[in-house]
Amino acid sequence: xxxxxxxxxxxxxxxxxxxxxxxxxxxxxxxxxxxxxxxxxxxxxxxxxxxxxxxxxxxxxxxxxxxxxxxxxxxxxxxxxxxxxxxxxxxxxxxxxxxxxxxxxxxxxxxxxxxxxxxxxxxxxxxxxxxxxxxxxxxxxxxxxxxxxxxxxxxxxxxxxxxxxxxxxxxxxxxxxxxxxxxxxxxxxxxxxxxxxxxxxxxxxxxxxxxxxxxxxxxxxxxxxxxxxxxxxxxxxxxxxxxxxxxxxx
Amino acid sequence: xxxxxxxxxxxxxxxxxxxxxxxxxxxxxxxxxxxxxxxxxxxxxxxxxxxxxxxxxxxxxxxxxxxxxxxxxxxxxxxxxxxxxxxxxxxxxxxxxxxxxxxxxxxxxxxxxxxxxxxxxxxxxxxxxxxxxxxxxxxxxxxxxxxxxxxxxxxxxxxxxxxxxxxxxxxxxxxxxxxxxxxxxxxxxxxxxxxxxxxxxxxxxxxxxxxxxxxxxxxxxxxxxxxxxxxxxxxxxxxxxxxx
Numbered sequence: 001x002x003x004x005x006x007x008x009x010x011x012x013x014x015x016x017x018x019x020x021x022x023x024x025x026x027x028x029x030x031x032x033x034x035x036x037x038x039x040x041x042x043x044x045x046x047x048x049x050x051x052x053x054x055x056x057x058x059x060x061x062x063x064x065x066x067x068x069x070x071x072x073x074x075x076x077x078x079x080x081x082x083x084x085x086x087x088x089x090x091x092x093x094x095x096x097x098x099x100x101x102x103x104x105x106x107x108x109x110x111x112x113x114x115x116x117x118x119x120x121x122x123x124x125x126x127x128x129x130x131x132x133x134x135x136x137x138x139x140x141x142x143x144x145x146x147x148x149x150x151x152x153x154x155x156x157x158x159x160x161x162x163x164x165x166x167x168x169x170x171x172x173x174x175x176x177x178x179x180x181x182x183x184x185x186x187x188x189x190x191x192x193x194x195x196x197x198x199x200x201x202x203x204x205x206x207x208x209x210x211x212x213x214x215x216x217x218x219x220x221x222x223x224x225x226x227x228x229x230x231x232x233x234x235x236x237x238x239x240x241x242x243x244x245x246x247x248x249x250x
Numbered sequence: 251x252x253x254x255x256x257x258x259x260x261x262x263x264x265x266x267x268x269x270x271x272x273x274x275x276x277x278x279x280x281x282x283x284x285x286x287x288x289x290x291x292x293x294x295x296x297x298x299x300x301x302x303x304x305x306x307x308x309x310x311x312x313x314x315x316x317x318x319x320x321x322x323x324x325x326x327x328x329x330x331x332x333x334x335x336x337x338x339x340x341x342x343x344x345x346x347x348x349x350x351x352x353x354x355x356x357x358x359x360x361x362x363x364x365x366x367x368x369x370x371x372x373x374x375x376x377x378x379x380x381x382x383x384x385x386x387x388x389x390x391x392x393x394x395x396x397x398x399x400x401x402x403x404x405x406x407x408x409x410x411x412x413x414x415x416x417x418x419x420x421x422x423x424x425x426x427x428x429x430x431x432x433x434x435x436x437x438x439x440x441x442x443x444x445x446x447x448x449x450x451x452x453x454x455x456x457x458x459x460x461x462x463x464x465x466x467x468x469x470x471x472x473x474x475x476x477x478x479x480x481x482x483x484x485x486x487x488x489x490x491x492x493x494x
Contacts, residue, residue: 162494169455169490181479211415212424212481220479227471235431235464237456238493242483246415249482 003230005030008078010070012061012118013088015042017185018135020049021218022085022225027053029226031083034074036061061088061114067121074125081125083229086118087135089154092193093146104149111153116160129172133228134161136177136240138248154179158240165238174237176228181244182206182215211246253474255280258328260320262311262368263338265292267435268385270300271462272335272469277303279470282328286311286320286338311338311364317371324375331375333473336368337385341400354399361403365410369425378422383472384411386429386484388492404429408484415482424481426472431488434459455490 009026013019014035023033023046032053037043043056057073059066074081090110094103119132126132136158139151157177164175182203194202207214224243227233242249259276263269264285273283273296282303287293293306307323309316324331340360344353369382376382389397390404407427414425432438432450438459439447451458468487471477486493 165455165490165494169457172456174456211419212479213419216479223476223478224480227476232467232471233487234467235456235460235487235489236468236485238490239486240493241485243477243479244483245479246482249484250412250415 002028002030003226003232004083007031007082007229008074008080009033009083009085009229010074010081010122011035011085011087012114013037013135014056015039015046018180018183018218018221018225019085019087020046021222022087023050023054025219025222025226026083026229027051029230032078034070034077036066036070036088060110061086061118062109064117064121067117071121071125079125080127081122082127082130084119084122084126084130084132085135085225085229086115086132088114088118089135089137091147091150094149095146096148099149107149107153111150112156115157119160119164123168126171126173130174131229131233132164132168132173132175133225134158134175134177136161136179138179138181138242138244140177140179140240142248161240162238169237174228174233176233176236176238177240178221178225178228179240179242179244179248180216180221181210181242181247183221184215184217206247209247210244211250214245216243216245252280253476254333254470257281257332257473258324258330259283259333259335259473260286260324260331260368260372261335261337262286262364263385264335265289265296265306267437268430268433268462268465268469269335269337270296271466272337273300273304273466275463275466275470276333276473277301279474281333281473284320284324310360311336311368312359314367314371317367321371321375329375330377331372332379333381333383334369334372334376335383335385335469335473336365337383338364338368339385339387339404341397341403343396344399345396346398349398357399357403358406361400362406362410365407369410369414373423376421376423379475380421380423381473381477382414382423382425383469384408384425384427386427388429388431388486388488390429392492411482411484418481424477426477426480426482427484428465428468428472429484429486429488429492430460430465431486431491432459433462433465435462453491454488455494458489460487460489
């Protein structure tokens with residue numbers, strides 16, 4: 001039995017990593033997915049690797065016009081949304097003493113403002129009884145040197161789920177966050193500004209802090225997101241689901 | 251759905267309520283399930299309903315000899331064990347001012363000591379890929395008037411998973427806590443009555459109590475490889491009750 005048969009899902013940050021793995025899993029479970037990302041070539045490659053029941057819309061969640069375009073396409077193509085995975089995120093490293101305004105703005109524009117309007121603008125299309133999943137992070141409860149803006153932005157995301165649970169309860173729309181620990185995604189190498197050697201060191205450092213002794217795989221987060229998207233989690237709302245190998249739990 | 255094909259599971263408190271719903275779900279997903287409980291009549295009825303892939307062992311989690319018999323039965327028939335759902339629990343209300351030593355002992359013997367030995371005695375039969383699920387409660391993180399002993403015992407259970415995730419490092423065995431909120435088990439429905447059920451529903455953001463099958467579905471997720479990167483986590487299945 002497929003868990004998401006016939007459902008329409010929108011996934012932001014869908015061209016790589018957790019977003020792409022989740023898009024693949026959703027399609028395997030019977031859903032139609034619309035994925036967004038800023039880079040057209042990567043999105044096209046992602047769509048090709050998903051293979052079927054996928055549509056792409058190029059755009060940046062920090063730009064409200066792009067979100068309007070996204071949902072206009074979704075409306076025309078599918079007419080409604082059952083599942084929203086608001087997953088697009090930014091996370092450059094900058095120690096407090098040297099962090100620039102541009103660093104701070106980029107993180108909060110994408111992770112907080114972008115996510116806020118990703119959800120708000122989806123609501124008119126949302127079916128009652130749907131599921132919204134927000135990507136937070138184990139950093140929402142951890143001190144991570146150099147990641148203070150990122151961690152604070154992810155704590156904001158976790159709290160969005162609380163208020164929105166209440167705001168959307170009359171529509172029976174569930175809102176939860178998923179908080180991955182360190183994951184084997186391209187982001188550590190491509191977006192943090194680390195050299196390959198530094199990224200490798202960081203990965204080893206992370207693994208030593210995780211009770212499971214390893215980083216997670218994007219597919220493992222995708223499985224948890226699929227659980228939150230499906231009726232399997234029908235009595236779960238307002239939670240922060242940590243999928244972190246125990247990193248922030250012990 | 252056959253995520254638990256060929257797996258062997260033990261469910262304590264498995265004859266009724268959440269444990270029974272989880273047993274049903276585990277079997278639907280391909281598992282062979284041993285349910286453990288104190289009342290023979292309830293166990294017999296459950297096994298009759300659950301079918302050929304269910305076995306019942308009578309006993310109490312607070313009696314270590316009973317647990318030894320449980321695992322001896324598992325070993326004899328299946329040889330090994332993949333999933334432990336340590337779900338047996340006890341605890342009625344008794345307001346501060348009226349709490350007795352017996353009340354504390356009874357609650358902690360079942361919920362804390364019983365959970366510890368349910369898991370410890372299972373370990374020799376378990377290996378990589380194993381999953382341990384402990385039943386916590388929304389009361390473990392909230393104030394629940396009159397429920398001093400129960401709430402404290404469930405907070406203890408949540409913390410057991412933290413320590414055990416470290417103790418089990420390198421074994422490939424995961425341990426997580428499933429914390430239900432107000433759940434419409436037969437027992438709860440009887441104890442609360444119509445009015446009580448409505449009141450619990452009204453307190454919950456989803457505006458209702460859980461169906462035990464909804465808790466069983468989450469137990470199946472935690473038992474399966476769909477939760478393969480989760481350990482030491484707490485999954486609240488409470489309709490938002492303790493989350494806001």
